[in-house]
Amino acid sequence: MSKPTPLTIKDIARNLGVSISTVSRALKDHPDISSETKIMIKAYAEEVNYRPNVLALSLRRQKSNTIGLIIPAIVHHFFSSVISGIEDLAYKEGYNLIICQSNENHHREAINLQTLVDHRVDGILVSLSKTTQSFDHFREAIDNGIPIVFYDRVADEIESDKVIMDDFEGGRIATNHLISRGCKNIVHLAAPQHLQIGKNRRNGYCEALKSNGLEIREDRILKCDTREEVMTLKNHMLNLAPEIDGIFAVNDSTAIAAIQILQNNNYRVPEDIAVIGYGDGPNATIINPELTTIVQKGYEMGRESIKLMLRRLNNPAADINFQTKSFKPSLIIRQSA
Amino acid sequence: MSKPTPLTIKDIARNLGVSISTVSRALKDHPDISSETKIMIKAYAEEVNYRPNVLALSLRRQKSNTIGLIIPAIVHHFFSSVISGIEDLAYKEGYNLIICQSNENHHREAINLQTLVDHRVDGILVSLSKTTQSFDHFREAIDNGIPIVFYDRVADEIESDKVIMDDFEGGRIATNHLISRGCKNIVHLAAPQHLQIGKNRRNGYCEALKSNGLEIREDRILKCDTREEVMTLKNHMLNLAPEIDGIFAVNDSTAIAAIQILQNNNYRVPEDIAVIGYGDGPNATIINPELTTIVQKGYEMGRESIKLMLRRLNNPAADINFQTKSFKPSLIIRQSA
DNA sequence: ACATTTTTTGCAAACGATTGCGAAAACGAT
DNA sequence: ATCGTTTTCGCAATCGTTTGCAAAAAATGT
Structure with missing residues (x-):
């Protein structure tokens, strides 16, 4: 009952009375080996269910066939969709995934990076944590020759390489929709402004207001992008409520939390206040009224990210230009706005 | 602009004019090395930011410090919570995670298993796919000396080792609650019966009926455990609806889908038909009426799973008895039942 | 000054695989 | 039988690290 050590190419060689190199070559159909020998060796390997040691291979090849993935929070539906999109393609191409969670924490993100570099992953896919404001940890990976794709x-x-949504456009479309249904006093529940995503959606919101001749009021832009934060800002929002007729929330769960608070205080959605979200996760059709929102294709974005990565990994020589792939947002109109 | 190969212990040795083994020993405070030499080597290593090659280490130690995780579907909130629970502890103990998705597919699960075995992971955490009905692939891992924890x-x-919920009890409690509020004709939307989880929850349901003198009717037990399946069975459910006053669904999203169908057809929940779910995910408080359900602690279950694994890995010699850790379900009463 | 002990270091094998190069075996041609 | 090819195979280095053992250097004792 001790540790059953998996058998190696060396064991096969010994048992068959040939050399290690012969076994190695036979197994990969090297022309130098006679077909007799090949057949014999392959049959035996099959019989004993030989499996090459990936660790040894990686060391030898200086290539781990592993891709690192840093995710802010795996429990968010958007991010877990991204994972699925990445995984399908990665496995198909023979790559494995090491997944790390930053938990929206800059420091944790840096540690994740270091872990992945230490593991000599061939590439890293990252989405920034909310608290990340400096970027040296990424430089280190790049200096080590590990390509990064941000998504x-x-x-x-x-x-x-980068995979993004056109968040400016998303913010614009969403706000425009509110305006087109008559809203004139629209609150924006925004993500942190040091994230591109937060800035762009906000700018889209502003642009829509401006081009429709509506005033941009700083007091109508709240940094508030989680359900919990909505609950914290409950009173503030209820103070705003009498004067407003629309809310553009930076994601679905924030929108939903807002709807719930409004409803509990006898505002009707969308009649009194229309609410629009961002993401189109599964929650969107559970809330009543069903949520009008911007679709954010997590699976497709994941897929595109890994594609960019694979393209780079499969052409190690070519110094491919960095590319930014941008997804166009689309509006899906339901009942909340 | 070629591939910048990370520097090794060998480079350090050459640059410092000492031997490889001296560097190795110095870096890990081996007593054989004079403190002078140690300080010098450590300082230099620090300066050039030396990082040991994890691959080489794993090969040498015959231990990858990596744990494999097989998840049926990462987009389910319960499972992503499990991941979080596992990850926190695993990283703290210096283990990395390779996460694979089976996508509820037996064949894919077997491939995942093989991948993990090939990577010489130190242990594997698995939750069965819905379609898994044979278990030889797990035997192979075990034969290779890789411990498994099922969750x-x-x-x-x-x-x-196993980490489960007392699903029998969960089914019993849920059903009992429906009965205690007056339901006499209760439908059970069940998971596949070859899964313990499906069988146990169903048995709990039956037990509750029986001990309350209610008849168990096979036609009131539907194999139906996803939102999509509910939609497919819509007409069937609406046929049942006039005669029933309660539904016990095997998970929240099924319960929610059922509620939506009932409401769209002018049944009131819970007045006409009470509905109880299982899981207590974030959706439970989004639906109106808010969902009464059984709490299923994903994070804690993940945590417990990795604990069992670590215990085993940290005591490789001791032949620890297999252990099954069971979580007690608890009922959380909201509005739907 | 020399033997003996102790401290400090280096050599080389090992982990499991790949691969350049040289050598043995087989074959054919003369 | 001899030589030249061609086919088939094995030796040994390599990837980056650890570690048993022996060797070199320094310290100690007489």
């Missing part, structure tokens, strides 16, 4: 929450300062 | 959806046939 969704990207670092402008770093040159790399 | 939530476990394989009875395999001897190993």
Whole structure:
């Protein structure tokens, strides 16, 4: 009952009375090996269910066939969709995934990075944590020759492939929709402004107001992008409520939390106040009224990210130009706005 | 602009004019090395930001410090909570995670298993896919000396550590609650019966009926455990609806889908038909009426799973008895029942 | 000054695989 | 039988690290 050590190419060689190199070559159909020998060795390997040691291979090849993934919070539906999109393609191409969670924490993110670099992953896919405001940890990976692809929450300062949504446009479309149904006093529940994503959606919101001749009021822009934060700002929001007729929330769960607070205080959605979200997660059709929102295709974005990465990994020689792939947002109109 | 190969212990040795082994020993405070030399080597290593090659280490130690995780579907909130629980502790103990998705597919699960075995992970955490009905692939891992911990959806046939909920009790409590509020004709939307989880919750449901003198009717037990399936069975459910006054669904999203169908057809929940779910995910408080449900602690279950694993890995010699850790379900009463 | 002990260091094998190069075996041609 | 090819295979280095053992250097005792 001791540790059953998996058998190696060496064991096969010994048992078959040939050399290690012969076994190695036979198993990969090297022309130098006679077909007799090949057949014999392959049959035996099959019989004993030989499996090459990936660790040894990685060391030898200086390539781990592993891709690192840093996710702010895996429990968010958007991010877990991204994972699915990445995984499908990565496995198909023979890559494994090491997934790390930053938990929206800058420091944790840096540690994740270091872990992945230490593991000699071939590439890293990252979406920034909310608290990340400097980017040296990414430079280190790049200096080590590990390509990075940012998805969704990207670092402008770093040159790399990126997969984003056109968040400016998303914010614009969403706000425009509210305006088109008659809203004139629209609150924006915004993400942190040091995130591109937060800034862009907000700018889209502002642009829509401006181009429709509506005033942009700072007091109508609240930094508030989680359900919990909505609950904290409950009173503030209820103070605002009498004067407003629309809310553009930076994500669905924030929108939903807002709807619940409004409803509990006898505001009707959308009649008194229309609410629009961002993301189109599964919650959108559970709330009543069903949520009008901007679709954010997590699976597709994940897929695109890994595609960019694979393209780079499969052409190690070519110094491919960095590319930014941008997804166009689309509005899905339901009942809340 | 070629591939910048990270520097090794060998580079340090050369640059410092000492031997490789001296560097190795100095870096890990081996007593054989004079403190002078140690200080010098450590300082230099620090300066050039030396990082040991994890791959080489794993090969040498015959231990990858990596744990494999097989998840049926990462987008389910319960499972992503489990991941979080696992991750926190695993990283703290210096283990990395390779996460694979089976997508509820037996074949994919077997491939995942093989991948993890190939990577010489130190242990594997698994929750069965819905379609898994044989278990040889797990045997292979075990034969290779890789310990397995099953969580939530476990394989009875395999001897190993397990982390489960008392699903029988959960089904009983849920059903009892419906009965206690006056329901006499209760439908059960059940998971596949080859999963313990499905069988146990169903048995709990039956037990509650029986001990309350209610008849168990097979036609009131539907295999139906996703939102999509509810939609497919819509007409069937509406046929049942006039005769029933309660539904016990095997998970929240099924319960929610049922509520939506009932409401769209002018049944009141809970007045006409009470509905109870299972899981207590974030959706439970979004639906109106808010969902009465059984809490399923994903994070804690994940945490417990990795604990069992670490205990085993940290005592490789001791042949620790297999243990099954069972979580008690609790009922959280809201509005839907 | 020399033997003996102690401290400090280096050599080389090992982990499991790949691969350049040289050598043995087989074959054919003369 | 001899030589030249061609086919088939094995030696040994390599990837980055650890570690048993022996060797070199320094310290100690007489």
